[in-house]
Amino acid sequence: MNPLTDRPSPALLPMGFVDLLPGEAEAEAAGIAGVMEIFARHGYERVRPPLLEYESSLLSGAGEALAEQSFRLLDPASHRMMALRPDMTTQIARMASVRLSDQPRPLRLSYSGDCVQVGTAGRETDRQVPQVGLELIGPDLPAADAEVVAVGAEALDFLGIDGISFDLSIPALVWALLEEVPAAQRVPLVNALDRRDAAAVAQHAGAQAGLFLALIQAAGKADSALEKLEQLDLPEALAGHVQRLRASIEAIGKRVPGLKLTVDPADFRGWRYHTGICMTVFSTRSREELGRGGRYLAGNEPACGLTLRPQALLRVARLPVPRPRCLVPETLPQASREALHEAGYATVSALAAPESPGGESLSEATRALARKLRCSHVWQNGKVQVL
Amino acid sequence: MNPLTDRPSPALLPMGFVDLLPGEAEAEAAGIAGVMEIFARHGYERVRPPLLEYESSLLSGAGEALAEQSFRLLDPASHRMMALRPDMTTQIARMASVRLSDQPRPLRLSYSGDCVQVGTAGRETDRQVPQVGLELIGPDLPAADAEVVAVGAEALDFLGIDGISFDLSIPALVWALLEEVPAAQRVPLVNALDRRDAAAVAQHAGAQAGLFLALIQAAGKADSALEKLEQLDLPEALAGHVQRLRASIEAIGKRVPGLKLTVDPADFRGWRYHTGICMTVFSTRSREELGRGGRYLAGNEPACGLTLRPQALLRVARLPVPRPRCLVPETLPQASREALHEAGYATVSALAAPESPGGESLSEATRALARKLRCSHVWQNGKVQVL
Incomplete structure (x- = not known):
């Protein structure tokens, strides 16, 4: 798409906000409906939090990580600041721990809605970001991780998206290791890790250089990555992350035999609220991320969720056949x-x-x-x- | 619903923004999907404008009427003000006259999405307002008005909502008559009309008192209201409104025999962009408006639309049966x-x-x-x- 020619008046809409035309809008809606149908088949029940909340509620706790991506506006009724949600997971966590605290666990919730993100200065990215996702709240079990992956994979299959792979990571492990590095080196090390620049990582990681380089080199198919990670001399508190990763990968293998799984142990991107295994979804049909998710705390409860991006799905899904x-x-x-x-x-x-x-x-x-x-x-x- | 007891923490969400729980959220989504399905059956194609736009675009032209209901926020990328949409009709009109200007007419478009309104100080109203609607752009014909009413009525029937009536009005006629009244009397007259307070109307309408009182008294079933309106001595420029009202009512009667139609000629509420016949939808099951619409200009083109309010539909629709x-x-x-x-x-x-x-x-x-x-x-x- 050429943004200069495809949009008749570039000044008409703010950067990152678009009109979906007939066909496009129908495909997006059908994709969201299809994903929600698969979630419902597995017992996930739809909730709908509001588009905006008080800043103090939306951006507290796990939501703090979202603060810099949030548009804020003043509520003339209460004279308090509100924020447009940049993400829905923290809202679902709030609902689970307040309105739905008396519901039995595991609590299975699904949602779809639009999020709005400030975006990155100078980069042309979507700022209105539809999300469709599910959250499994309660059990901190490999089988729960596997269910989230299985239901997500089934939803993508339902949309006719093939060549699916789930790329697993443990950002909490990377962030913990970064704590071991002298504070002054952390920012350049994070940038080097983000580029997978081995030379720069070695330069900034000091005594931990071997470990960080090993994380980068372990990336690949799940089985071989696990073997490499298990040979590392990790601090005891962190070795548990690798054990859990193996258990989750085995549970996923049992639940969805044949699903392509990779591990990228140096990956630490995404929202900072994740506490355990994380997953990014790809298809061989596109370089774009189709979704991401992982394990986090919903209030004080273990939870695992996955959020798919309808705009990305739309570009690779089988399009609905228009009615004659x-x-x-x-x-x-x-x-x-x-x-x-x-x-x-x-x-x-x-x-x-x-x-x-x-x-x-x-x-x-x-x-x-x-x-x-x-x-x-x-x-x-x-x-x-x-x- | 008791807002004091039904919400565990009133401070948690800003006034007018709510969480929909399992069951409620599913019912809302199913209702929207049902309405959109009926619209699609009649050739209406889905579009999806963005949640927010530049203020200069969203609130210009017909959108000016929306300015006081719009939350605004600064776009850090362009340093221009953006506004959250309080209504979608003006966005659809913009799309029709810019992106879809080369599409043949009649252009039939449908949409669903959330709007955000500032609300009225001191009044507890919904501020996040989902809308689902259709717009028929091009023909300025009674048959077009009838199609919009017919498709809207079919959508409500599909949701199991019975006792439907469409209440018709011509706000443009009332506003034109208000122009004849001395400026100082207009505000008290508008307030008196809004209350249907005959004594206060007579006091403020001066030479036009007879006409305004006749408008109030003409309200009722479509046939008898038309007869009364046709006996009025309206300025020639305005008599055409009554002729068109009769033609539209006859077209609706042919297209949807048996549909309950009333006329409230003194009604002038709603967005100020309407230029002709307007309609408000009610069910005997509820006192609440289920939707409203009418004839307006999409750019320079005649258009007629109807917007239903899923939150109101939800309170009277047949609820979807949850799957076992x-x-x-x-x-x-x-x-x-x-x-x-x-x-x-x-x-x-x-x-x-x-x-x-x-x-x-x-x-x-x-x-x-x-x-x-x-x-x-x-x-x-x-x-x-x-x-």
């Missing part, structure tokens, strides 16, 4: 319209129709009108005729 | 899960299941777990068992 359009006279009775709807047609009324010739054949004027209104069929003399 | 939940062992193969989904069950994995007794009967532990997770069925020994 049938031109009908404005005077067609409702019962006949309903019969056409039952048969799968959209009825398009000719509000100011040309006179029907009355015969079996379609007049040129009718054909022209049908073509203009993108109708493939015309209702005439009590039946559907192909244009 | 079946407790399954975590190890259940995917093929068995899919068979249960096909049969209409949601599968709920017992992540840390009690040992199965192996026999035909359900153990007490299994029963207790199923009950806890609100499952009506349990998968055991290769089949579904009722709890």
